[in-house]
Amino acid sequence: MVPGRLIHPARLQDAVTSAFADHGRMMAFFVDCFGPYPYASYDVVVTDDALEIPLESATLSTFGSNHATRDWENQRLIAHELAHQWFGNCLTAAQWRDIWLHEGFACYAEWLWSQEVGLDSTQEQAARHHQGLAAQSQDLLLCDPGPKNMFDDRVYKRGALTLHALRGAIGDEAFFAVLRGFVADHRHRVVSTSDLEKAICRVLGPTGGEQVRRTVLDPWLRSPALPPIPAI
Template structure:
């Protein structure tokens, strides 16, 4: 019986050209050599996967880098073809359903960000260094992968680059060794991670040790930013304590903030890491809500990752609501005041966004962030504080390092409600219809 070729897409309609069927990845081992001056990347990726069907052919996502060699289970591939962002591989021996297999890909080139409907994504040169920002579909600019948020894997990332540069990547720094003018950094991310959250940051950075409890927190940033940073991020430790109390234990081994020497339009979250631009550091806490937003993504987005991009409000609505929770905690406007202001703004904008299925064009629309946060605030009003925050802690605990959907959150929320039907109706009105429902008056909290 002949095996089936794996599908060339994993079927996410928001990013139809990315992701692949027929297998699930267990681990990525990336060995990268990067030269900053010439933007030259040479890589070897070792991908361990399990076939979910018999495979006579399978595909990986890889953009414009050049492939030199492909082998499967130690044998040179029967053949491979690399075109239109896909690396198609025909193994010399068919892979049986359920079998674990190992793919080695050697590749090189000058990495560059990929054009997308959401701007340029992936590996990008800074004035002096590198930023990698891949959400939702930029991972293939720097390594061959199954670029789908639902396929989470273990990562070991080795990067050799010029010694003046400091490297930050996901997970624990296992080793760092210098030979001549080059330094090799090895990072291990044991917690399952989606491809879009894998990152490498390279720059001439100083490292600050910010805290050791309840979570190790560090910052990597240009020396010129240190003074303002200490003011702007001075309350991050208090945010961490608040979020651990409200959301449950921090899900990873540590948290690193990177500040680039270049301005960035928006900060970027990665697993265990957040990246801010020089413009987010002003010495006046001008971007403090973003500090809270990016930290909250470690729970909502990074540990609990959307099964498909349709569910992105579970990332952004929660992170936006976390900004309001921090504001409330730190003496700013309450979450109710933020919800009321956001509602008044939304009421004056087009009402064509369905939160539970916004479509690719609107998945990063600010209305999704704000309407998602208002929805959570109304659930909080309906349940009362004790039940609402117990719901959030149960949500993060039961889905830790997993993939989540809107239906799963609604189902869990109803178990915390005195009136499950009323909670379902609330979600239906706010998530499934483009029209903005009336904003209920705040009732007394139980």
């Protein structure tokens, strides 16, 4: 159990209690997926004002009053910001070009949580967002989106699909071992995509890791064309 406070205006008591009712379960689920929570506590602030987007920082996420609902659109944001404690805060991209290591991972955490709570399966989420990406222009290089596209929604969705493709290629056991190993080996340090590739090699061995880099990561990360929908 990770200690944490839920801080909010008194008028939002019922809404906040309801919106964050699954938070303990969410934390336990992400610990299973990603390894131990990297900090001593996790606090959530809900502001009196509505906010356009929530914002996370190490050990603390801030949501607007408008985010305190049980709608999936807000539940996914609650999951997204919590996942950033592992991917974004504990592990921080050394260079902005690797922003997918924050946003792709946090987005994939949303899809994992969706299945965990009995909503769309991770595969259904992946299929829907693959369809969404297919309808957009294919001119984004995920491994280096450039300053203008750094927070383009395609970085989030294609990043999550990259992880889904990796999972499909290596299986659940190896995939989650890679995620946990990646976090454990780089705890509270900066990381790059090549660190993730090394984490894959540590689980699969150098030959298997190199094959995955060539057949899975390169098409998703280093070429703008959208690869086919991955399946797990």
